[in-house]
Amino acid sequence: MRWAWWIICAALAVGVPGAARGQTMAMGDRTVYSYVSFDEFEYRVGPEERPVELDALAWIGGDLNRLWVKARGERSTRGGAGEVEGQLLYGRVVSSFWDLQAGVRFDMRLGGGTEGRTRGLLVLGLQGLAPPWFEVESMLFVSHEGDVSVRVQASYDLLLTQRLILEPELEFDLAAQDAPEFRVASGLSTVEVGARVRYEIVRELAPYVGVSWERYAGGSDGPERETSLVAGLRWWY
Amino acid sequence: MLGIPPFPAQILKTVLAPHLSRRGFFGYGGTAAGIEGVNRLLPAYLRSGTGLQRGTPDILDGSDGPIELIIEETEIRIDGRRGWGTTVNGTIPGPLLRFREGDEAVIHVTNRLDEDSSVHWHGILVPNAMDGVPNVTFPGIRPGETFTYRFPIRQYGTYWYHSHSGLQEQTGHYGPLVIDPAQGEPESFDREHVVVLSDWTFEDPHRILTKLKKHPDYYNFQKRTVFDFFRDVAAHGLGAAVRDRLEWGTMRMNPTDISDITGATYTYLINGEGPEVGWNGLFQPGERVRLRFINASAASLLDVRIPGLPMTVVQVSGQHVRPIETDEIRIAIAERYDVIVEPTEDRAYTIFAEAIDRSGFARATLAPRVGMQAPVPPRRERPLLTMADMGMDHDMAGMDMAAMQPDTAGVEQGAMPGMAAGHDMAGVAMGLRPPGTLPEETMHGPDTHGKANASVPMNTRSRLAEPGLGLGEDGWRVLTYADVEALHPNSKLKDPDREIELHLTGNMERFQWSIDGVKSSDAEPIHVTLGERIRLILVNDTMMNHPMHLHGMFMELENDKRAGIPWVDTVNVKPAERMSLLFTADAPGPWAFHCHVLYHMDSGMFRVIHVMEPDAHMGHDEE
Secondary structure (H helix, E strand, O other), rough: HHHHHHHHHHHHHHHHHHHHHOOOOOOOOHHHHEEEEEEEEEEOOOOOOOOOEEEEEEEEOOEEEEEEEEEEEEEOOOOOEEEEEEEEEEEEEEOOEEEEEEEEEEEEEHHHHHHHOOEEEEEEEEEEEEEEOOEEEEEEEEEEOOEEEEEEEEEEEEEEOOOOEEEEEEEEEEEEOOOOHHHHEEEEEEEEEEEEEOOOOOEEEEEEEEEEEEOOOOOOOOOEEEEEEEEEEEEOO | OOOOOOOOOOOOOOOOOOOOOOHHHHOOOOOOOHHHHHOOOOHHHHOOOOOOOOOOEEOOOHHHHEEEOOOOOEEEEEEEEEEEEEEEOOOOOOOOEEEEEOOOEEEEEEEEOOOOOOOOOOOOOOOHHHHOOOOEEOOOOOOOOEEEEEEEOOOOOEEEEEEEOOOHHOOEEEEEEEEEEEOOOOOOOOOOEEEEEEOOOOOOOOHHHHHHHHHOOOOOOOOHHHHHHHHHHHHHHHHHHHHHHHHHHHHEEEEEEOOOOOOOEEEEEOEEEEEOOOOOOOOOOOOOEEEEEOOOOOOEEEEEEEEOOOEEEEEEOEEEEEEEOOOOEEEOOOOOOEEOOOOOOOEEEEEEEEEEEOOOOEEEEEEEEOOOOOOOOOOOOOOOHHHHHHHHOOOOOOOOOHHOOOOOOOOOEEOOOOOOOOOOOHHHHOOOOOOOOOOOOOOOOOOOHHHHHOOOOOOOOOOOOOOOOOOOOOOOOOOOOOOEEEEEOOHHHHHHOOOEEEEEEEEEHHHHEEEEEEEHHHHHOOOOOOOOOOEEEEEEOOOOOOOOOOOOOOHHHHHHHHEHOOOEEEEEOOEEEEEEEEOOOOEEEEEEEEEOOHHHHHOOOOEEEEOOOHHOOOOOOOO
């Protein structure tokens, strides 16, 4: 199932730039652009499951209106347990630095005892640049069972050199209800703090290493903490 | 080659070295075959470096009859590397078009591309249908078609031509155009060279624009690092360093954001040669040599100097000015500066053209003989934008805040359009300041130009007397707009009938560019009445330089020289600057007005100024 998101991303990436080309006569200010970014695609050492993690997004559109696809997931390389999540959103620029997004999210559990469990959610989000230059994504979710949750992600680029960049990152999920099948506990459901150092060989391609600390409140045996070393590849086009 | 055809004697007393060895001239780099290749790919008037002679191939003399131009994709070579360019008659830059004031220009342009093309005659006063702007003045030239441009030459000076279609200008579709004055030149000279400055990239310019839309800092490899922060802490203290970062961060702007596209992809060219090969121009010691600088770049402002050789500026925007001696000139995109230099020593000089963000440079050599080289100066340190570029001076000394009026974006002062007939209270009665004077420092009004604009400066003021970002600290003279004065004062300098204020706006973080927050495809034309005298007030609300160009009519730059204010067709508006220009709407039709950073224009920093007959004007509401 998670490969479906790869296929969507790939289709966007291949199809859209071609479509955007043809214009030579008109001014370019109505050109449609597309973007695909695999912000995190990494292997984690530390947790027993040795998971592979993905955090990707794509958009297509003009200056004001864009269609967004977001995909993320985690899957153990030892046993195949994990989860994938996809979002399809309409986004509109609402201010100089912020996009308002609305759409749907689909979650699916992989492997283990909850294999194949799915849920749908409605999404309302605000994504943009907060002073002093934090990349911020904040999302409100309501599941088809009425579960309400909020997710906030923020990151910041610290330039060690022009190509070597340290990116601290914070993410947390707040939930109003328990949803144990999806490892969600009410309250501060998950917290992740990470720092990754990437080297931009070219802007589009940057291998990275880093550390990540996570706390899940919704584990089957109560809260779990995990510290991982991560190694991955960030790329976009 | 030595036969000098009829040519004004004062322009050319060219002395030719009889046995030029091209290999010797280039001196280094590449094999002999490679060098021959380089030479074939340059127009002939630039090959030997001996100066401009009539009769040289690729100097197309419009006085001799119709000119044929062919636009096509051609394999070219820049600094030894092969690429494909959009060429005019097979070379970059294209052929030199030469006219005499009073000629009738007839130019057949054939498009051999597989997409539409066009030629715009930059700065030339042509009938609207001959201006060459697709979708504004004509439909464009379809693949395989030939379009004939025909217009009278009513002016003199140094100009250029380029595509106005898509991003073709970036890939090589440009060339010089020189018109000899009917009255003769006011300044004598013995020899002349055209010096076409440009920026070349082996990347597809559409790809560049796409990258900028996704990551606007893609080409900026001169950002401030963590270690710069530590250095600032050591120099200025922790509090000051943190405050500085917070101020920029709060605006979500970057003080190193000087050029969108940098030396990371650009090779800067002089007369089609990169800095490794380097173009070579000749002189004899003791000669007065006229250099016709043309910045034909797509996105690069260039700072030009010739170490050891002062330059006397004699023309700006193709118009005579009172001679001014200087050492360095910031030449914005599409501007032309004609200078006279008088090298007396038997030595070589480097013409050094440094990108304003210092990420690269072009260089050429002026020398008495081929094969000579002069030292190439080091690039200076990348400057930083300051809070003054954001219109946020903390030092407001001398400013009477209470007296400052908020600006009038979207509001026009002076006579209402369509009321011109029998309306004698226009201008003076409405309290417009006298022509030729500087605009007052002004607080920005409440209109922040919507979400397509990142921020607005707190106050905007004239910056004509400032040399510009990164200049003026080197111990030598730098030309400013405040220094430029028309050679022949305009004794009939007319009062403006009304003012039109336009704000240059944008959002670097999304790579969106606009005027008054509205991009070109969403904007209505600005209507003016034929014969109307307009004061155009340009306010740069962004932190970047915008070289603004008006088609079809010269503008007079109000730099406080009163009757001596200079004529310009392109003028660079600095960050947070308020600039005032006058023009008389004497050319009917829709004319383009735009930023000459190609990618800003293409993204929407473009307007049509429509000059309409008085009765045709009724019923149109102004913006």
